[in-house]
Amino acid sequence: MDWKIELIDVPVTDVDRAIDFYVNKVGFVLDHDHRVSDDLRFVQLTPPGSACSIAFGTGLTEMAPGSQKGIQVVIPDADAARAQLVEAGVAASDVDEQPWGRFVFFDDPDGNSWSLQQVPPR
Incomplete structure (x- = not known):
């Protein structure tokens, strides 16, 4: 039996501001x-190429805005991902170099935190 994570709630205070940030x-x-x-x-949004989406809105979760910590996304190039974020004003x-990958971290406007991981060659 397959178990697939396909949707993660991200609690936000301002839905329209969150849409603008993530899109x-x-x-x-x-x-x-x-x-x-x-x-x-x-509201449902999906990172490009991902099988898992995020959801936020009104009346969806009891989590406090900003309490979602440590969502991790795998990316092909940490330097390029960081450059894209910084260019967009994030x-x-x-880039944090570790033996298990290269990481970039950022928060959304509410303080929900994200980790981007470039997996080392296998």
Whole structure:
């Protein structure tokens, strides 16, 4: 039996600001933005090439905004990913060289934290 992680909640305070950040600065694809009512709005975005998406909105989670820590995304080139983020105005860390990969870290406007990992050659 396959077990696939396909959706992760990212709690945010301002849905439209989060859409702008993830689409226009980080480069995610906006898959859905559906307002069911004033109390329920569902937004789903997917990193390019990913089988796993993120979701945020109104009425979706009880997590506090900014409490999602350590979402990790595998990327082919840490230097290129960092350059893309910085060029778009995202405060990204320098590339952190480790024996298990090269990492870049950044936070969204609410403080949810992300780790980008360039996996070492196998």
